[in-house]
Every structure is written in structure tokens, then in C-alpha cells.
Amino acid sequence: MNQSVRLALLGAVFMLSGFMAVFAVVAPALAADMPPMSDAEKEKIRLIVKEVIREYAASLNEKQGHGAANDIVRDIRQANTNFMRTHGPAHFKPFLDSQHPRATVITCSDSRVHTHALDASPDGDLFMIRNIGNQIVTAEGSVEYGVHHLHTPLLLIIGHSACGAIKAAASDYAKESGPIRRELDTIQIPKGDPGLNSIKLNVNNQVRQAMSKFENEVISGHLTVMGAVYDFRNDMQQGQGRLNIINVNGETDAAKIAAMEMMKETPAHKPMRVMRRPIAKKAPPAEAESEENPPPASEHAKPAKHAPSH
Numbered sequence: 001m002n003q004s005v006r007l008a009l010l011g012a013v014f015m016l017s018g019f020m021a022v023f024a025v026v027a028p029a030l031a032a033d034m035p036p037m038s039d040a041e042k043e044k045i046r047l048i049v050k051e052v053i054r055e056y057a058a059s060l061n062e063k064q065g066h067g068a069a070n071d072i073v074r075d076i077r078q079a080n081t082n083f084m085r086t087h088g089p090a091h092f093k094p095f096l097d098s099q100h101p102r103a104t105v106i107t108c109s110d111s112r113v114h115t116h117a118l119d120a121s122p123d124g125d126l127f128m129i130r131n132i133g134n135q136i137v138t139a140e141g142s143v144e145y146g147v148h149h150l151h152t153p154l155l156l157i158i159g160h161s162a163c164g165a166i167k168a169a170a171s172d173y174a175k176e177s178g179p180i181r182r183e184l185d186t187i188q189i190p191k192g193d194p195g196l197n198s199i200k201l202n203v204n205n206q207v208r209q210a211m212s213k214f215e216n217e218v219i220s221g222h223l224t225v226m227g228a229v230y231d232f233r234n235d236m237q238q239g240q241g242r243l244n245i246i247n248v249n250g251e252t253d254a255a256k257i258a259a260m261e262m263m264k265e266t267p268a269h270k271p272m273r274v275m276r277r278p279i280a281k282k283a284p285p286a287e288a289e290s291e292e293n294p295p296p297a298s299e300h301a302k303p304a305k306h307a308p309s310h
């Protein structure tokens, strides 16, 4: 509040001094016995007004930006520089000209849900769609793009513990803005239950919608629709940060899901191959040597080859 008051006062001072400067020029012209202003004089006044307003706006932006965005911009730029340092040309090589992601993923926009929880190197690997409440219908075109154009064999819908969108949808959100109301209207859960049951119900609803939308792909076996809850609070008692798979192509029975082939870890087909890139322990062969400037040593593996798309 104090900052706002200071800014408001500063603005008032700027505006006042601007008006005074303008008035000093305009005042003589207001005298009844003065001849009308020439076009040149009017233009001069306009320029002064413009300049004063521009200076005021610039000063205001500078003051407001200082606290709100400057620090985060510096952090983002620094993080990006670090990313460039630790990811050499080999990292980008597999997807320079095209992308072949293995999964279309819909998550909530919530800042506590991110790809590093499920993929150590999501670049070129996950086609990401984010919106409040991890919904199909509010991002339908993007979902279609992933399934129909990129032909990802997996459509993964991820809800999460303590979801604000679920909380809002389970309550009275009539006072929200039109755009927010519209994105909450499509979350079909009972009023008064903002917890895990509604979070799961929403994920299951999304899986059902996806299966209906991509019926042909699911029936032909080209697409698996999976629903999961990312539980960073351990509400489901499966470990903090666990991605709990609760729905596979409409199957919600936990025992049946656990028995599915895709849930088994076998030496021949490690799940790491699907959900995580291997950590580089052995130097990658030929491809990396062809780089003029090999990347600096880092914990990041060269991305695995992508499976051919359908």
C-alpha cells in the first residue's frame, strides 16, 4: 500500500508539473486581447503535452517494474544463460527441424506442477498443454494438434493435489470474470467438495471426453488415454511428488491398472524409456563427436532417439 501511495503521489507531482508547464505556454493565449494561436504554436503545445505524458508514464513504469518484475526477469535471464551453458548443440540437434513428442500432456497451469516431475528431459518429448483444471474442452485445438498431427501414442491428463481450479469450481464463482467463469463452467464436479474426490473425478471426466473425442484412435490401439494425479502433498499416501495413475483408457480399478503391461518394469522395456531419459554415464558415441564444439560436461543426457511416429 505504501508503495502504491508513493507512486500515486509521484504521479500527481509529475502530472501537476506537466500541467504547469503547459499552462505557462497556454496562459498568454487565453488572454482576450491576444491574437489566435498559429498552427505552429498549437503544435508546440501539443509536443510539450506529449513529452510530459511520456516522461510521466516512463517514470511510473520504472518505479512499478522495479518491485514487480525486474528481479524475476533477471532470474529468468540468468537461468536461461545457465541452460545454454549446460546444454550444448547436441542437446538441440534431435529437434532442430521437427518435433516427434511421445506424449501429449494436459496439466493444470498451477505453478507447483511441472514437467521435471515426470520427464528429466522433456524437450522435444512432451507436447505440453496447460490450463486451469487440466481440461480438454478449453484447449481442444491444442489437444487435437498433439493427437492428430503429432500422432503421440499417449495422451496424459494430469490433475494435482490442492487444485485451486477444483476448489473454485466446487464453490460459488459467480463473482469471477467472464473468461474465468467460462473455464470453470466446464469442470463437472459437485458443489461443496473441493478435495481429492473431485480432483480424481475431474481427471476421469477428462479421460472420458478424450476417449469419446479420439474414439477411433483408442479403438485402433494408436492412442492410450491416461489420467493421473500429481500429488505433491502426499494426500494419496503414495509418496510425496508421486504421479498416481488412476485411469487408463477408462479403467479406474487400481488393481487392474497395476496389472497392466505398461506398469511393469522389465529389463527389456524399462519404464524409464517411456517417462524419463537415461542419465548420461557413458559418453554418447559418434553423434556427439561430430559437433565442432562439444557441450560442456553436464548431468544432462543426450536425448534418446524418438520412437517413430505413427
Ligand SMILES: [Zn+2]
Binding pocket: 108, 109, 110, 132, 133, 134, 160, 162, 163, 164, 165, 166
Ligand atoms: Zn490446479
